[in-house]
Amino acid sequence: MVSIKRVAVVAAVAMAGLTACAGTDSASSAVPGAAPGEGGGGGVLAGAPVAAAADILPGSTMEKIKQRGELIVGGSLDAPLLSQQNPATGEVEGFDADLGKALAKYIIGQPKVKIVNSASETREALLANGTVDVVFQTYTITPERAEQVAFAGPYYSSGLSIAVKKGTTGISTPQDLNGKTVIAGANTPAIPVIQKLAPQAKIITFGGDPECVQALKQDRGVAYVQDETLLVADAKKDPELQVVGTPFTEDPYGIGLKHGDDQFKSFVNDWLKKIQANGVWQGIWKNSLGSVVQGEAPTPPEIGSVPGS
Amino acid sequence: MSGLLFDEPGPRARRRIRLATVAGVLVLLALVALAVRQFAANGQLAAERWQPYATWPMWRYLLGGLWSTALAAVVSAALSMAGGLVLALGRLSRRRAIRLPAAAYVEAVRTIPALLLVYLVLFALPRYGLDLPLFWKLVVPLSVSNAALFAEVFRAGILSIERGQGEAALALGLTHGQSMRLVVLPQAARRVLPSIVSQSVGLLKDTSLGFVVSYAELLYSGKVLANYNGLLIQTYIVVALVYLVVNASLSALARSLDRSVAGGGGPRRRKITRVPR
Amino acid sequence: MSALLDHLPEFWQGLVVTLQMTAASFLGAAAVGLVIVAMRVGPVPVLRAVATVYVETLQNLPLLVLLVLAVFGLPEIGLKAGLTTTAIVVIALYEGAYIAEALRSGVNAISAGQGEAARALGLTFGQSLRHVVLPQALSTVVQPLGNIFIALTMNTSLAAAVGVVELTAAANRVNLLEAQPIPIFVGAGLAYAAVAACAGFVTGRIERRLAVAR
Known part of the structure; x- marks a missing residue:
């Protein structure tokens, strides 16, 4: 389940050197202690653990990454709060992005990552042919997917919610959407879910989150279905918006790994346990998703608790 | 006129x-x-909604996108010109076995939306283990579709050369291939140069499909920016202006090339053929 | 294959929208093109300038950018229409620039004597354009107009990016559900090719007709 997912893809962007390019070497400004921007993970990453040398088994995926000196992550550039590129710095910021940096630090000793912009349709292929080491991209764990990739985690649990223009009445559950025009992000999992829960709803789709918000404000539809966190963020930025009800789906996010690489999977699961125990996970959450959601960090879902993980 | x-x-x-x-x-x-x-009145002109586009980092980001656009356009143009030349020559070949497939390619590809080709490369190829890097996911479908368009430009250029030229070359004892290479093509190249430039404007516009592929070209960079600052309309207005300036300059170049080619000889005044998009 | 057959209603619905958009925006584009070309070859300098700027602007902007700007920008200046309507208008304005250029080159191909003869007979600018120049120009531009029609059909697919569920968007949605990209997108491609083939056939017929009529 990819939140603001355009139709899209993968890639080792072929050009180098420019800030605009997808591959972003984050070493420079994400060094622990370097002033992190709001939502940047720099400060939190200072406390992130580094694996003991003994854990980097010879011949393992971890050793390969360590020797390369860089973790290659399949992710997004345009998912606010999760994995969004900051045009001013070229840095990719957010919950998923910072977890990727923390994992890089755990393996390499430094939070050096390269983000390969991927699309939901191609993540399995990217992992299978080794273009990326891991996928941090609101990657919902399902048994079907688990036949093609290995999932560490789940590391976070989220769900779809409904946003309306303030003052709209009569919409609080997905069933209320029947017979109404509903806005959704193109190629997001919201589309099949709406089709199932509200078969009479008319769905219109737009490329990205800002387009969807604008469309809702311009009354192109009466409701906007999207990942709850994103909706909360939108509603915070824009007082015209209001999130109604509670999430009506449960999407456990996993870290995508190459299918069959059990060694790497248990290594990543160990790392998840460590950062959840020492508060780094919670710190990263506070810096990103927590900046729009009130209250303390939620309890992370139990590792391996979902079919397919 | x-x-x-x-x-x-x-x-x-x-x-x-x-x-x-x-x-x-x-x-x-x-x-x-x-x-x-x-x-x-809708607050779209408020200074703070435009202020980000008066700052260097935003422009640096957009110019980075423009650079990617140029790169994709140049590579696609090179590939589709090469393909187009082969197709044009194939279509003018005297052998049916070459002529028919070339004609079939041009006619078929011309009638399939580039967006659909992008979707095919995007969704279908990875299932067969062919997962191209992002850059090529944009460049391959664009080259496939533009090769057909360039083929038509080249063919028109070759056909515009007076028959006497080719016939004279044959009379001198050159083979068909030699007369093409040494006599007809060099003259045709001069004539189609303006059309090639204006065709490239079309191709540069096509790279905006990178928006769909999430290749970080100009329009997609605008999308990332809009996601970041939430200024949808302002961002797209700025992006549109950048496209306009770049493409209008290229079109002006095409026109001045057209004049200089026309001035340099050639009995007829040619016009720039623009393939509709 | 079953992915295609199971979802025939969706595909059909999408195809109908595509055809509606194509027909409506081509008619609009023809009207726009006629007006612009009349302005461009006419005697009023300001109109000539406006028409030139119009053609240059629209030919140098990606249609996708125009669509996004129109769909989200126009409501902010108080002009709001349905998504499909907006897309039709934008495509008509965009392709109108191309039609104007095709017509202009047709007009330019008419020998100067024709216009002079029309004037010598006392016809006004509008009359000589309507009765003498355009009918002749039309017969030379049937092929280019056919090409514009095909390009326009292809371009309606971009409306998918601004929420119109036409053929491409329908195919994309079915693919999201069925994950069978090859039959789904190839099927959609064949539908477009069929529309274009019809257009090619019709332009061929018209061209022959006009050729005889001369």
């Missing part, structure tokens, strides 16, 4: 034209003013 359809207007016609012009301009200005007022 346009002078042939009407006489030089007399004093009364000139006065009417002046009046109509003034009235027309006033109406237009009023409409624009109304639109701007409404735009401002």
Whole structure:
């Protein structure tokens, strides 16, 4: 389940050197202690653990990454709060992005990552042919997917919610959407879910989150279905918006790994346990998703608790 | 050219034209003013919504996107020109076995939307283990579709060379291939140069499909920016202006090439053939 | 294959929208093109300038950018229409610039004597354009107009990016559900090719007709 997912893809962007390019070497400004921007993970990453040398088994995926000196992550550039590129710095910021940096630090000793912009349709292929080491991209764990990739985690649990223009009445559950025009992000999992829960709803789709918000404000539809966190963020930025009800789906996010690489999977699961125990996970959450959601960090879902993980 | 359809207007016609012009301009200005007022009333002109585009980092990011656009356009142009030349020669070949497939390719590809080709490369190929890097996911479908368009430009250029040229070359004892290579193509190349440049403007516009592929070209960079700052309309206006400036310069180049090619000889005045998009 | 057959209603619905958009925006584009070309070859300098700027602007902007700007920008200046309507208008304005250029090159191809003869007979600018120049120009531009029609059909697919569920968007949605990209997108491609083939056939017929009529 990819939140603001355009139709899209993968890639080792072929050009180098420019800030605009997808591959972003984050070493420079994400060094622990370097002033992190709001939502940047720099400060939190200072406390992130580094694996003991003994854990980097010879011949393992971890050793390969360590020797390369860089973790290659399949992710997004345009998912606010999760994995969004900051045009001013070229840095990719957010919950998923910072977890990727923390994992890089755990393996390499430094939070050096390269983000390969991927699309939901191609993540399995990217992992299978080794273009990326891991996928941090609101990657919902399902048994079907688990036949093609290995999932560490789940590391976070989220769900779809409904946003309306303030003052709209009569919409609080997905069933209320029947017979109404509903806005959704193109190629997001919201589309099949709406089709199932509200078969009479008319769905219109737009490329990205800002387009969807604008469309809702311009009354192109009466409701906007999207990942709850994103909706909360939108509603915070824009007082015209209001999130109604509670999430009506449960999407456990996993870290995508190459299918069959059990060694790497248990290594990543160990790392998840460590950062959840020492508060780094919670710190990263506070810096990103927590900046729009009130209250303390939620309890992370139990590792391996979902079919397919 | 346009002078042939009407006489030089007399004093009364000139006065009417002046009046109509003034009235027309006033109406237009009023409409624009109304639109701007409404735009401002909706808060879209607020300084803080435009201020980010007065800062260097935003422009650096957009110019980075423009660079990627240029890169994708140049590589696609090179590939589709090569493909187009082969297809054009194939279509003019004397052998049916070559002529028919070339014609079939051009006619078929011309009728499939580039967006659909992008979707095929995007969704279908990875299932068969062929997962191209992002850059090629944009460049491959663009080259496939533009090769057909370039083929038509080249073919028109070759056909525009007087038959006598090829016949004279054959009479001198050159083979068909030699007469093409040494006599016809060099002249055709001169003639189609302006069309190639204006065709490339079309290709540069096509790279905006990177928006769909999430290759970080200009329009997609605009999307990332809009996601970051939430300024959807302002961002796309700025992006549109960048496209306009770049493409208008290229079009101007095409026109000046056209003039210089025309001035340099050639019995007929050619016009730039623009393939519709 | 079953992915295609199971979802025939969706595909059909999408195809109908595509055809509606194509027909409506081509008619609009023809009207826009006629007006612009009349302005461009006419005697009023301001109109000539406006028409030139119009053609240059629209030919140098990606249609996708225009669509996004129109769909989200126009409501902010108080002009709001349905998504499909907006897309039709934008495509008509965009392709109108191309039609104007095709017509202009047709007009330019008419020998100067024709216009002069029309004027010598006392026809006004509008009359000589309507009765003498355009009918002849039309017969030379049937092929280019056919090409514009095909390009326009392809371009309606971009409306998918601004929420119109036409053929491409329908195919994309079915693919999201069925994950069978090859039959789904190839099927959609064949539908477009069929529309274009019809257009090619019709332009061929018209061209022959006009050729005889001369």
